[in-house]
Amino acid sequence: MNFRFRKARLLPVPFLISISIVLIYNIGYSQDIKIVLLHSNSGNGVLENCGCPEQPLGALEKRSALIKEIRESNEHVLLFDSGDLLSSVGNSIKDSLALASIILMDYDAITVGDQEFSSGVDFFQRVVNIGKIPFVSSNLTIEGKSPALPYRIFNIGGIHIAVIAVIDPSVFFLFPKDKKIGIEVTNPDDILPGLISEVERKSDMIVLLSHSGYDEDLMLAAKYPSIDIIVGGHSQTLLEEPTKVNETLVVQSGQSGFYLGELNLILESSGKILSYEWRLIPLTLELPDDPEILSLIEEYDQIVSSGRMKNAPVYLPLLESKFAVLASNDCKDCHISEYNAWKKDDHSVAFKTIVDERKTKDSECLSCHTSGFGRDDGYMSFSLTAHLVNVNCTECHHTSREHLENPSETPVEKIVEATCKRCHNTTNSPEFVYAKYFFKTNHTLKILYDGKNYHIVKSGESLSLIALIKWGEMSMWSDIYRLNRNEVNDPDVIYPGQRLIIPEIKK
Ligand code: HEC
Ligand code: HEC
Ligand code: HEC
Ligand code: HEC
Numbered sequence: 001m002n003f004r005f006r007k008a009r010l011l012p013v014p015f016l017i018s019i020s021i022v023l024i025y026n027i028g029y030s031q032d033i034k035i036v037l038l039h040s041n042s043g044n045g046v047l048e049n050c051g052c053p054e055q056p057l058g059a060l061e062k063r064s065a066l067i068k069e070i071r072e073s074n075e076h077v078l079l080f081d082s083g084d085l086l087s088s089v090g091n092s093i094k095d096s097l098a099l100a101s102i103i104l105m106d107y108d109a110i111t112v113g114d115q116e117f118s119s120g121v122d123f124f125q126r127v128v129n130i131g132k133i134p135f136v137s138s139n140l141t142i143e144g145k146s147p148a149l150p151y152r153i154f155n156i157g158g159i160h161i162a163v164i165a166v167i168d169p170s171v172f173f174l175f176p177k178d179k180k181i182g183i184e185v186t187n188p189d190d191i192l193p194g195l196i197s198e199v200e201r202k203s204d205m206i207v208l209l210s211h212s213g214y215d216e217d218l219m220l221a222a223k224y225p226s227i228d229i230i231v232g233g234h235s236q237t238l239l240e241e242p243t244k245v246n247e248t249l250v251v252q253s254g255q256s257g258f259y260l261g262e263l264n265l266i267l268e269s270s271g272k273i274l275s276y277e278w279r280l281i282p283l284t285l286e287l288p289d290d291p292e293i294l295s296l297i298e299e300y301d302q303i304v305s306s307g308r309m310k311n312a313p314v315y316l317p318l319l320e321s322k323f324a325v326l327a328s329n330d331c332k333d334c335h336i337s338e339y340n341a342w343k344k345d346d347h348s349v350a351f352k353t354i355v356d357e358r359k360t361k362d363s364e365c366l367s368c369h370t371s372g373f374g375r376d377d378g379y380m381s382f383s384l385t386a387h388l389v390n391v392n393c394t395e396c397h398h399t400s401r402e403h404l405e406n407p408s409e410t411p412v413e414k415i416v417e418a419t420c421k422r423c424h425n426t427t428n429s430p431e432f433v434y435a436k437y438f439f440k441t442n443h444t445l446k447i448l449y450d451g452k453n454y455h456i457v458k459s460g461e462s463l464s465l466i467a468l469i470k471w472g473e474m475s476m477w478s479d480i481y482r483l484n485r486n487e488v489n490d491p492d493v494i495y496p497g498q499r500l501i502i503p504e505i506k507k
Contacts (some may be wrong), residue, residue, distance in 0.1 A: 031263075031269045033157045036077045037207070038067060039253060041233030044115065045087030045098045046256040047297065049285060051139035057258035060101040061297070062283045066260055067105055076156045079105070080163065082233030082252075083211035085111025090118035090179075100384055101293045109152050111165035111209040112137045113233060114172055117179050126377075129330045130387050136165040136209060138195050139186040143405060151199050159271050162203035164195055166220075168212035172236055188212070188220070196226050204271025205405040207231065214252060221245035228273065229263070242278050249273075253280055299381060314374035315367035316422045319394075323413070324401040325372030327387040328396045334407065334478045338393075345441060347391035368423040371395050393436075394421070396441075408485055453503075459496040463488075470502060479503050483484045 040063070049059040071077045085102055086095040095118075102110070112135055116124050121142055127133065128147045135148035151164045157500075166188040172180055199206060208227045210217050213235035221230055222245050229249045236255035242263070243250040253261035259280040267275045319325065328348070332339040342348050350369040351360075360382065363373070371392040372378020379388040398413035413419075418432040422440040424432040454468060463477035481491045483501045488494060 008073070014156045024299055024453065030140055032274060033076065033267050033269065034074070034162075035156055035159075035265045035267060036070060036074045037229070037231075037263040037265060038070065038077060038079045039081065039231045039251060040233070040257065041082040041161075042084045042113075042236045042255045043086075043098065043257045044084060044255065045095050047094065047098060047101075049283075050256065050258065052338065055282070056285050057283050058256055059283060059289075060098065060257065061289040061291075061293040062285075062287040063257055063260055064105050064293050065288045066281065066283065068284065068290065069288075070262070078109075078154060078156065078161065079107050080209055080231050081107055081110040082209045082231045083111045083167065084233060085110065085113065086115050088115050088118055090123075092243075093285070095119060096384065097296065099127060099133070100296055103130075104290075104292055104296075107134060108154065109134050109136045109163045109165070110136065110208060111211050111233075112140055112148060112167060113211045114167070114175055116181065118484070120179050121182055128248070128333060129326065131327070131329050132387070136163055138164055138169065139166050139191045140189055141184045141186075143182040144184070145273075145405070150195060150205040153199070153203055158269060159205065159267055160203040161205045161207060162199035163269075164192075164199060165209040165210060166192065166212065168210075168216050168234070168357075170216075171211060171213070189223075191218075192224055196224060200226055205229075205267070205273075209233075210326060213237075214250075217250050217252075218243065218245055221248040221250055224248075238280075242276070247273075249276065249278075251278060258283060264500070266489035282428075299384070313363055315364050316373075316425075318374050319372060319378075319398065321375075321399060323395055323398040324403075325375060325378045325388065326392065326399075326401070326404075328390075328392040329372075329387065330404060331393045335393075336473075336475045336478055341391065347395075347441075350391045368428065391423070395423075438477070453501065455500050455502045457494050457498040458497050461494070461496075463491055463494060466500070466502070 010327060033095075039110050043060075046058055047055050047060055049062075081102075084434060085098060101174040110133055112124075125142065125147070128135065134152065136150070137146065140146065140148075148165075150391075151162055154161045154163070167185060169185040169187060172183065172185060196206065205228050206226055207229045208220065208224075209231050211233050212220065214232055214237040215231045215235070217232040221227065222291055225246055225248065227248050232252040235252070237252045237260075238254035239250075239252055249263070251261055251263060253259045259282055261374070262279050262281055264277045266276070268274055278465070306458070316485040328342055330340060331502060354360055354362075354365040354369045357365065366379060367373050368391070370379035370390065371388045371394065379385050395420070395507040396415060396419055398419070400410050403410040403412060415438075420432070420434065420437060423429070424437065426432075455470075457466070467476040467480060468474045477491065480500060480502060481488060483503055487498065487500065
């Protein structure tokens with residue numbers, strides 16, 4: 001494929017002139033860029049070394065230490081995984097630990113494998129909601145909604161690398177029915193042509209994370225020559241060298257985290273691959289450990305064996321189990337104004353207060369200065385549940401998980417004095433007067449809606465564009481959406497001529 005052509009087509013004339021100057025200036029210097037593309041697949045939720053008699057391999061603490069070392073000695077490193085992070089049997093405690101380790105390794109993009117659903121769709125949705133794993137997927141939806149971005153683009157030393165991802169529908173054929181409720185997988189051939197032409201316009205190079213199996217990957221490579229590299233998975237294939245299909249490189253790294261794949265690329269500034277070297281690095285016992293992950297495992301062992309957190313005394317009435325414990329981040333997309341108001345409120349920094357007091361291991365202080373403490377799905381420890389520090393939205397707005405998917409049919413519980421008194425009791429908040437405290441917290445007072453303010457939709461407008469025009473902030477589309485729920489069913493579908501109520505924001 002011809003990278004130079006693709007890029008040149010996009011360059012405006014003045015740009016071409018400046019490039020020729022740069023080239024003259026740089027005669028004798030190399031413009032080539034070295035990128036290290038690290039890849040893993042089919043981790044299968046395995047935490048420790050396999051202890052295999054011939055060659056003991058694996059362990060997350062070794063993978064993490066190795067990645068850190070490679071990142072320290074190279075300027076441009078990308079880290080990808082093509083799915084099946086979790087065990088096939090659905091061991092949610094162990095899987096949570098594998099996920100916490102993956103989060104610490106700071107991947108750049110990960111695609112969704114079928115085993116991500118072994119503990120059920122809800123478990124996976126909770127993982128997505130934590131918002132710490134950079135999932136990419138273009139052809140899988142849950143209840144009609146994609147859990148991931150369709151692509152990500154990385155600017156590495158001026159080269160734009162697009163990462164797209166697919167999962168093959170066949171990988172779900174043998175999957176237990178009750179664990180795939182609501183999951184739809186579109187045929188990749190229906191998605192890829194459009195997706196590729198979209199990212200081609202924005203990038204110099206395309207990497208496909210494919211959870212499809214090796215044979216399928218070879219077919220994808222033949223069908224879509226614009227893809228430069230396919231990082232495969234699912235079939236757990238251990239390759240000896242990258243398979244080249246025309247100009248496309250197909251790689252995969254076996255199973256259960258025994259190896260880390262390392263593809264060293266030398267690229268021209270146009271994105272063209274000048275040369276590559278590939279190896280699978282065996283994760284042997286001699287490699288160093290990442291102490292952070294080791295201590296995570298120790299902490300988990302303790303919690304599992306002693307039930308420490310579960311048995312700890314709790315100093316506030318537990319939230320009823322029909323209500324969800326969620327991070328404020330989960331509400332942000334749809335309630336950005338309230339989220340911003342909450343960020344300025346003491347509740348969003350309540351954890352810092354007990355950090356300052358050096359009381360982050362004291363269950364008494366954790367009770368009211370974090371969210372959901374004392375429940376299985378609530379705050380446990382900083383390394384495992386960092387998203388639940390502070391007093392998040394659901395501590396005051398008692399809401400079921402369904403609200404996130406179906407807001408209009410799942411009303412949120414009304415706030416009453418008792419809602420606050422769970423924490424604002426006479427010992428910890430002796431000055432508490434409901435009316436006074438309510439007024440201080442009430443973020444709705446900051447938004448005044450003027451129902452007479454209309455906007456007539458013009459062709460080509462979207463809710464985000466209207467929000468951008470009105471307030472210079474795209475994310476406020478959700479305020480318009482909320483006000484127009486009677487008229488707008490799907491926030492992505494508005495039509496020219498439609499009359500929308502526009503909130504007026506007053507300070
Ligand atoms: C039953 C719930 C509850 C427990 C248990 C609790 N707190 Fe608090 N804490 C609160 C509330 C509510 C406030 C706000 C009080 C107010 O301003 O009226 C608060 C305020 C504070 C403040 C003042 C914050 C500021 O900057 O204004 C500190 C410090 C504090 N807590 C520390 C602790 C420590 C340390 C523990 C553990 C020994 C603890 N809290 C246990 C509910 C609790
Ligand atoms: C400390 C308690 C508290 C926290 C935490 C909190 N809120 Fe509120 N919120 C309130 C109060 C009080 C009101 C006013 C409720 C009323 O008028 O009945 C309110 C109002 C709202 C409303 C408007 C409700 C209405 O009836 O119009 C929304 C939406 C909302 N909050 C969302 C959020 C979101 C999202 C978060 C987290 C980012 C959040 N809130 C965090 C206390 C809280
Ligand atoms: C997918 C978007 C979406 C998400 C995510 C979401 N909400 Fe909502 N929320 C809405 C919409 C839309 C409404 C208005 C529903 C209606 O009245 O039809 C609403 C209503 C509310 C209300 C009542 C406000 C009112 O006008 O009566 C509160 C409080 C609220 N949400 C809190 C939350 C909290 C807390 C979270 C996070 C745990 C959350 N929401 C997450 C979309 C969302
Ligand atoms: C899960 C526990 C919890 C709940 C529920 C809760 N709060 Fe708080 N609130 C706290 C804590 C903890 C602080 C202290 C934050 C800090 O560390 O500074 C606080 C602080 C405050 C403050 C700041 C006090 C000041 O002097 O500035 C106000 C106001 C307040 N809360 C109002 C409310 C209202 C109103 C409600 C009910 C709608 C409510 N809170 C519900 C835990 C809670």
